[in-house]
Amino acid sequence: MKILFIGGTGTISMAITKRLAEEGHELYLLNRGSRNEGLSGNIKYITTDINDEEKTAKLLDGLEFDCVGEFIGFVPQQLERDYRLFGGRTKQFIYISSASAYQKPPKGYVITEETPLENPYWEYSRNKKACEEYLMGLYRDKGFPVTIVRPSHTYDERSVPLGVHGDGGSWQVVKRIKEGKPVIIHGDGTSLWTITHNSDFAKAYAGLVGNPKAIGEVFHITSDESVSWNEIYGYIAEALGVQLKAYHVASQTLADMSGYDFVGSLIGDKSNSVVFDNSKVKALVPDFKCTVTAREGIRRTVEYVLAHPEYQHDDPEFDAWCDRVIEAVEGMKKAFK
Incomplete structure (x- = not known):
């Protein structure tokens, strides 16, 4: 054609x-x-x-x-x-x-x-x-x-799938995981995603x-596989060979924080559990089957990004924002004790 x-x-x-x-x-x-x-x-x-x-x-x-x-x-x-x-x-x-x-x-x-x-x-x-x-x-x-x-x-292989990241893309979060820093996951990380x-x-x-x-x-x-956000971030840490230090923050709290607009991407998208029924497209394309699991795809992407410095875009502003959010949430927790 x-x-x-x-x-x-x-x-x-x-x-x-x-x-x-x-x-x-x-x-x-x-x-x-x-x-x-x-x-x-x-x-x-x-x-x-x-x-x-x-x-x-x-x-x-x-x-x-x-x-x-x-x-x-x-x-x-x-x-x-x-x-x-x-x-x-x-x-x-x-x-x-x-x-x-x-x-x-x-x-x-x-x-x-x-x-x-x-x-x-x-x-x-x-x-x-x-x-x-x-x-x-x-x-x-x-x-x-x-x-x-x-x-x-x-x-694809150039960017790791995430829920919360800055304007510079996924690398800064991967870097935080690699360096053993706490990494923000929206909600309690148990909502299902594809x-x-x-x-x-x-x-x-x-x-x-x-x-x-x-x-x-x-x-x-879409894929027929549904995984939690905790699993997604866990697969990233696994691919890096380190332990994940997850820090869970309510999606609405993140949306309310100044610095980044997460209303659309979280409240309007990623904070909701979704499972997709792909039967309609399969009826027209009967051979369609997703074979790259979330775990395997994330492993490939992490390895590719680590091997290609041109996709390692440092984002110090987002890194500092994460630290401020964690500090602020810890402060709120102490205030309510």
Whole structure:
């Protein structure tokens, strides 16, 4: 097939790009060219900032595709631009939405595609819902061939999956664990979470590409494995060969602390126990099965980051913030004794 990805080199999309290239499809990556190194196969590059719509339209002139995958659309205005660029130019348009848009707090912990999209805590999630509504309107009213995919917490070898981290990413938390410092885990760490390795996510996504039964449908793609946050952080410590010094702080307390905004990412997402029912995507992609367990995926990621200093971004501000939070919580505990 002839496939174009808007982006194509991010955490979710890189594994899909590599998989489809290996399968022999003709791939086009439309991006700014900053992360295309290391790719091989039948891949062509359209180097541009898609926000420069006039230039992008000229570069697309005369091209048509079996599928266009949108990985970097966050607000409806970006999807309106995409429709202007790709309406009538593709047989399928796959949009990456987000499972964080599902109802929070959930009325039931098992999530299906029929679970309502209601997240009053996170603007990011509400914008994803608005994007879905816009695209499904185009499907109903104009026949635009939309498929919507909702990932949950998908990760790759470059960043360890966490609940609480700073703007610099996961490394500072890994470093705290490695150095034997107390590490903040939201809540009591027993809520259930689902992390999905991008190589597993790519299997299901690839099965939806060019599948006519996927048009006009919504799917989430996640692992079937549910683990607690205590287990996730424990696997990181295990991979580092050290003991975890967990320090549990209520999610609402973290959200109320100044310095970082955890209302959306915790109250609106990670503090809620969720288990995903993937039967809908498996009905279309029967071979889809996640094989990278949370324990194995975290081990691989930790080893990769340790071996690649370019992904070890120190974040002294977040490190100091953790110490202040722990000190403040200890002070509150003493005050209530």
